[in-house]
Amino acid sequence: MIFFNTILPSAISIATIFLFGCVGEIIMEKSGHLNLGIPGVMCFGTLGGCVGVSIFMSSYSSDPLSAPWFGLVLISLLFSALFSLIAGLIYAFLTVTLKCNQNVTGLALTTFGGGVVDLFMSTIDKSYFSYASKIIRYHLPFADSLGAFGKIFFGHGILVYLGIVIALITAFILKKTRVGLSLRSIGENPATADAQGINVTKYKYGAILIGSIIAGFGGLFYVMDYVGGSWENSGTIQAFGWLALALVIFTVWRPSLAIIGSIIFGLFFILPSYVSGISFVTMKVLKILPYVITVIVLIITSIVGKKGVQPPSSLGQSYFREER
Amino acid sequence: MVAKNNTKNINITFENISKSFGVVKANQNVNLDIYEGEILALLGENGSGKTTLMNMLSGIYYPDEGNIYVKGEKVNIASPKDAFSYHIGMIHQHFKLIDVFTSLENIVLGIESNVSKKQKWSYFFKNFYKKKEDRETKYIDRASVKDARPIVQEICDKYGFILDLDKKVYDMSVSEKQTLEIVKTLYRGADILILDEPTAVLTPIEIDKLFNVLRNMKNDGKSIIIITHKLNEVMEISDRVAVLRKGECIGSVVTKNTNEAELTEMMVGEKIELNIKRDEPVNPVDRLIVKDLECKNEDGREILHDVSFTARSGEILGIAGISGSGQKELLETIAGLIKGSSGEITYINPKTDKEVNLRSKSPAQIRDLGVRLSFVPEDRLGMGLVGNMDLVDNMMLRSYRKSKSHLVDRKKPTELANEVVNELGVSTPSIHTSVRKLSGGNVQKVLVGREIASHPKVLMVAYPVRGLDINSSYLIYNLLNEQKKKGTAIIYVGEDLDVLIALSDRILVIGDGEVRGLVDARKTTKREIGLLMTKKNEGGLDDDK
Numbered sequence: 001m002i003f004f005n006t007i008l009p010s011a012i013s014i015a016t017i018f019l020f021g022c023v024g025e026i027i028m029e030k031s032g033h034l035n036l037g038i039p040g041v042m043c044f045g046t047l048g049g050c051v052g053v054s055i056f057m058s059s060y061s062s063d064p065l066s067a068p069w070f071g072l073v074l075i076s077l078l079f080s081a082l083f084s085l086i087a088g089l090i091y092a093f094l095t096v097t098l099k100c101n102q103n104v105t106g107l108a109l110t111t112f113g114g115g116v117v118d119l120f121m122s123t124i125d126k127s128y129f130s131y132a133s134k135i136i137r138y139h140l141p142f143a144d145s146l147g148a149f150g151k152i153f154f155g156h157g158i159l160v161y162l163g164i165v166i167a168l169i170t171a172f173i174l175k176k177t178r179v180g181l182s183l184r185s186i187g188e189n190p191a192t193a194d195a196q197g198i199n200v201t202k203y204k205y206g207a208i209l210i211g212s213i214i215a216g217f218g219g220l221f222y223v224m225d226y227v228g229g230s231w232e233n234s235g236t237i238q239a240f241g242w243l244a245l246a247l248v249i250f251t252v253w254r255p256s257l258a259i260i261g262s263i264i265f266g267l268f269f270i271l272p273s274y275v276s277g278i279s280f281v282t283m284k285v286l287k288i289l290p291y292v293i294t295v296i297v298l299i300i301t302s303i304v305g306k307k308g309v310q311p312p313s314s315l316g317q318s319y320f321r322e323e324r
Numbered sequence: 325m326v327a328k329n330n331t332k333n334i335n336i337t338f339e340n341i342s343k344s345f346g347v348v349k350a351n352q353n354v355n356l357d358i359y360e361g362e363i364l365a366l367l368g369e370n371g372s373g374k375t376t377l378m379n380m381l382s383g384i385y386y387p388d389e390g391n392i393y394v395k396g397e398k399v400n401i402a403s404p405k406d407a408f409s410y411h412i413g414m415i416h417q418h419f420k421l422i423d424v425f426t427s428l429e430n431i432v433l434g435i436e437s438n439v440s441k442k443q444k445w446s447y448f449f450k451n452f453y454k455k456k457e458d459r460e461t462k463y464i465d466r467a468s469v470k471d472a473r474p475i476v477q478e479i480c481d482k483y484g485f486i487l488d489l490d491k492k493v494y495d496m497s498v499s500e501k502q503t504l505e506i507v508k509t510l511y512r513g514a515d516i517l518i519l520d521e522p523t524a525v526l527t528p529i530e531i532d533k534l535f536n537v538l539r540n541m542k543n544d545g546k547s548i549i550i551i552t553h554k555l556n557e558v559m560e561i562s563d564r565v566a567v568l569r570k571g572e573c574i575g576s577v578v579t580k581n582t583n584e585a586e587l588t589e590m591m592v593g594e595k596i597e598l599n600i601k602r603d604e605p606v607n608p609v610d611r612l613i614v615k616d617l618e619c620k621n622e623d624g625r626e627i628l629h630d631v632s633f634t635a636r637s638g639e640i641l642g643i644a645g646i647s648g649s650g651q652k653e654l655l656e657t658i659a660g661l662i663k664g665s666s667g668e669i670t671y672i673n674p675k676t677d678k679e680v681n682l683r684s685k686s687p688a689q690i691r692d693l694g695v696r697l698s699f700v701p702e703d704r705l706g707m708g709l710v711g712n713m714d715l716v717d718n719m720m721l722r723s724y725r726k727s728k729s730h731l732v733d734r735k736k737p738t739e740l741a742n743e744v745v746n747e748l749g750v751s752t753p754s755i756h757t758s759v760r761k762l763s764g765g766n767v768q769k770v771l772v773g774r775e776i777a778s779h780p781k782v783l784m785v786a787y788p789v790r791g792l793d794i795n796s797s798y799l800i801y802n803l804l805n806e807q808k809k810k811g812t813a814i815i816y817v818g819e820d821l822d823v824l825i826a827l828s829d830r831i832l833v834i835g836d837g838e839v840r841g842l843v844d845a846r847k848t849t850k851r852e853i854g855l856l857m858t859k860k861n862e863g864g865l866d867d868d869k
Contacts, residue, residue: 178437178467185422185433192420196434197405308424308492 004148007267007274009155013226015259015266016156017218019163021244022251022258023170024215029253030174031207032187033095034316036106038215039241040113041087043234045216046223047117048083049076050124050231053224057128064131072135073158076220084216085209087113092208096201099318110241114234121231129229136224159221164259166214171256183207187312190319200319218244243269246294252301252309265290332359334396335516335547336381336412338573341390343376347793350376354390354573356566358516363538363548365558365579368568369591369854370647370819374551377568378518382414383407413514415505417521423494427487428469431476431508437467472511479510483540486533499530506537517541518549523557524648535561553591553646555584555858569593585855592854598826600801603809605829608636610672611813612658612782617667617683619650619657619837627653628664628837635782635813637674640804642828642845643817644853650837651817652702655784658815659699660687671695674781674811698780700771702787702817704764708771711760715741715752718759719774744773748799765796772803783807784815789823801827821850833857 021038028035035041056075060067091109094100136157143154174180183203185193190200219237223229227236247265251257272278272286301309336358343351351373358364366374379385381392383404391398394410401407407414421430443463451459465471473489480487487503496504502522509517519538523531538548538561552558558565559579566576567590574590612635619628628650635641645651656662658669660682669682673694680693690697701707709718719737727733741755748769752762759767768788775783785804789797804814804827818824824831828845833856840856 178432181425181429181433181469185425188422188424189420192422193434195404195420197408197436198434310424313423 001148002274005151007270008148008263009151010270011263011266012152013156013160013266014269015262016160016163017222017226017240018244018247018262018265019167019258020218020221021215021241022247022262023163023167023255024211024213024218025245025248026251026253026255026258027170027174027183027207027211027214029248029315030183030187030312031204032190032312032314032317032319033091033204033208034102034106035091035109035208035211036103036245037087037091037109037113038106038245039238040106040110041084041091041212041215042219042222042237042241042244043113043117044087044219045080045084045213046219046237047120048216049080049220049224050121050126050129051083052076052079053129053132054125055079057132058125061128064128065134067132067135069135069138072132076132076136076224077217080216080220081213084212087216088209088212091212092205095318096204096208099320102316102318110238114238117234117237126229126231129224129231131229133224133229137228157225159217159225162217163221166217167255167259170214171254174255184312187314190314191321194319194321200321204319215241215244243290246291249311250290250294250297252297253311264293268293332361334358335360335394337393337396338377338381339391339393341377341380341387341392343373343380343385343388346791348791349571351380351387352571354568354571356573356576358547358549359564360547361542361545362563363542363550363561364576365562365565366549366551366568367553367555367558367565367587367591369553369821372568372591373571374568375520376571378414378520378549378551381407381412381516382518383412384414408512408514411513411515412518413509413512413516414518415502415509415520415522417524419501419505421493421501421504424492426490426492427504427507428472428476428489430493430504431511432467432469432472435467435512437465439463439465466511476507476511479507483510483537483544485537498525499527499533502526502534503537510541515545516547516549518551520551521553522550523552523554531557553858555587558587559584567591584858585851588854588858589851591858592821592850595825595850596822598822600798600823600826601805602827602829603805605636605639605808606811608639609674610634611637611674612815613668613670613672614658615668615670617654617657617664617669619653619662619664621653626837628657631667631834631837631839633832633839633842635815637781637811637813638808639829640808640814640816640827642824642831643815643834644821644824644831644857645834645840646857647819649835649857651834652786653837654834655699655701655786655815655817658682658784659697660685660690671697671782696779696781698775698778698783700768700775700783700785700788702790704767704771705760709759709767712758714758715745715750715755715770718770719744719777722774722778740774740777744770744777748773748803764791765793768792768800769796772800776803776807779810780807780812782813782815784817786817787819788816790819797823821853825850825853 021042025035025038052075056072057064057067087109091105094105095102139156140154143150174184182193182198186198186200186203194200218240222237222240223231243265247258247261251261268289272283334357338354338356341351341354354377368374376385380387383401383406386402392401393399399410401410422433447463476489485503485507487507493501522534526534542548550562562579564576564578565582565587567574567587569591615632617628617631618626621627631654643651653662657664664683667683671680671682673680680695682690682695705711716734716737719740720732723737724732744750745752745755750766750769752766759770772788788800808814816828825845825848831843831845831848831853833840833853835857843852
């Protein structure tokens with residue numbers, strides 16, 4: 001029963017970090033942009049969220065727990081989105097407009113994001129973070145009385161559900177709408193999309209900015225919900241960012257599968273802490289499992305070779321209109 | 325249905341259209357009318373400007389000079405989108421389809437909705453609570469995959485296309501993809517359809533099918549333009565033929581009133597005297613003997629079929645043929661880049677007179693056998709040189725493996741680079757400039773200079789003067805002639821028949837991967853070569869339709 005009572009609920013919780021990062025990255029990759037800057041973008045999202053929280057909480061310094069739930073969630077999301085947007089803009093400008101190498105730009109963004117968040121987090125007033133986290137984490141009161149069922153389905157803060165909703169909406173848009181069709185065509189063959197009159201640059205910018213915002217929420221969720229408002233350094237967030245990138249491959253570029261995939265990753269991630277009597281080495285080996293599985297998935301999809309489970313064809317390539 | 329020429333309306337008029345790319349004039353003062361309900365064949369050699377002309381109609385290029393009229397009205401076509409608004413659609417040789425999408429998704433991709441958001445919402449609010457049978461008739465959104473299905477089906481039935489609307493493009497054959505492209509263009513409302521060499525990739529049965537739907541479309545009043553250089557197809561399908569030569573429109577004739585010989589003459593034109601000096605070969609001996617060479621491409625389609633010829637020392641063997649007839653594959657098979665499936669490539673070593681078989685050997689193995697083979701490929705910056713490296717490093721590419729030391733020796737390549745720059749007059753800021761920054765002609769000089777410096781016994785050059793100006797071209801011809809004097813066997817693949825006739829000693833004509841004939845360049849005519857190139861049944865100048 002410990003599995004359903006404790007392990008699965010916390011796996012779902014941790015999965016949300018992967019889920020945000022993964023869905024954001026999928027949107028970008030569907031436009032043909034491989035953004036290795038996800039860990040950096042998540043750092044920006046974290047920083048933004050923390051800035052928002054600390055501004056908002058400063059007006060409730062006498063009784064921090066009385067801060068309104070809705071206002072706090074909204075402000076933290078807004079600030080997080082704003083900061084991730086900046087990161088997204090940097091990436092989009094460099095790779096779409098200036099057509100820089102996407103891998104180099106992404107990696108630079110990762111290091112940059114880590115540096116920025118480490119630098120500025122030390123200047124932010126973090127004293128109310130634990131209170132803010134309690135408020136953001138608020139879940140429906142009846143969840144506790146429903147046992148394991150309640151814990152799994154109702155025992156999470158709003159951000160967990162936001163992640164799942166975003167994943168489902170993204171899946172719907174990509175699969176069912178004309179916007180999704182156009183976006184996917186750009187990731188597959190931008191020259192064709194261009195010839196059909198689709199504004200490639202507009203779509204790429206849109207996908208990168210929206211994707212960045214979503215990925216940034218992952219960082220916000222990590223600090224304000226998952227770890228309860230404490231702060232160590234950017235390294236902890238970036239580790240999740242890399243796993244989110246792996247998850248994109250694991251879910252074969254499908255946001256709906258990302259929901260399940262992220263929970264599986266989450267399970268692998270926390271399981272070692274619940275298995276008693278294993279050595280330190282075994283624990284580390286268990287933590288490697290998500291990466292190992294990703295590699296296996298990659299091998300399987302390459303062997304199967306079905307076009308439906310391949311990455312977008314023009315992923316990672318800049319589009320030059322003149323080379324027609 | 326017999327075309328009634330006098331009652332037909334003019335659909336498109338080209339007036340004095342000119343277009344050049346740098347120094348190359350692709351089109352010069354082209355005047356051409358296209359009528360409603362006809363199939364016009366646009367005939368011409370490679371590089372005669374057929375595709376460029378049509379690209380201007382479909383909005384990919386913009387003419388430098390001249391006007392285009394659609395139905396008597398002067399128009400400005402700046403993009404493919406503009407072309408569609410005038411009901412012009414082009415089907416390119418390389419299909420513009422998204423592999424992972426279905427036919428239907430490809431067809432509606434990028435179409436702007438004809439239904440406004442307001443209409444959609446008002447329909448939704450008026451009807452969403454009603455039962456299915458009580459609802460108003462819904463609008464038809466041409467941009468929606470669901471609504472497009474019956475319309476597309478109707479188009480297919482009308483003209484006789486066979487197309488599975490839910491099949492993914494990656495599962496399709498080339499012919500199916502082409503069908504999809506045509507249907508897609510028709511769905512966008514095209515009345516004027518341009519097909520760029522539509523039969524190049526099809527089997528004979530598929531060609532028949534294509535011609536049938538083209539006739540159906542013609543009878544429906546659509547104008548169809550086929551870009552081609554296959555004479556038999558021109559005779560079979562077209563109502564009228566317009567011939568382009570070196571960017572100029574030579575004229576148009578009604579297909580019924582002409583024959584293949586006349587068209588060939590229009591296509592190749594009068595002989596132009598070129599001032600290329602040609603020495604008699606000095607005691608030629610067999611150097612490279614190719615026998616029954618066969619080669620397949622990735623899809624298993626036969627590219628070369630029973631190709632046999634001999635290249636002799638001190639002689640230039642020209643290879644003529646329509647582009648894509650297997651020239652590239654032939655040279656690459658000899659160079660060891662492609663593995664031939666059967667046949668023999670025998671190299672006779674001039675010093676020892678020993679024979680070596682080169683087929684299925686890698687370039688490195690060929691070199692280790694002591695075979696002095698040089699190859700100047702068509703794709704200069706892709707296969708020949710490394711664009712981002714400077715002249716010295718590019719010179720070194722050919723020789724660094726010879727050194728025994730682990731460190732590279734830059735001294736000799738630097739000397740060679742200087743030599744090439746001085747002797748061939750390469751204009752470059754320095755020998756340490758990356759090759760990518762040089763102009764096309766200078767890049768070619770660097771490449772040819774390097775290959776010649778290795779004192780080859782067999783030198784293969786593919787389209788060496790493509791994109792070069794007159795002076796650079798003559799320089800290359802002279803270099804080849806010098807090599808000829810030194811006893812090198814030269815294989816020259818070219819597209820300009822005048823140059824081939826003036827430069828080569830013998831000319832091998834290939835078509836569809838087969839040898840169509842071997843002629844003496846001193847005695848042959850352009851017409852003879854042209855006919856060998858374009859006609860399936862070789863030789864017969866007289867068997868007109």
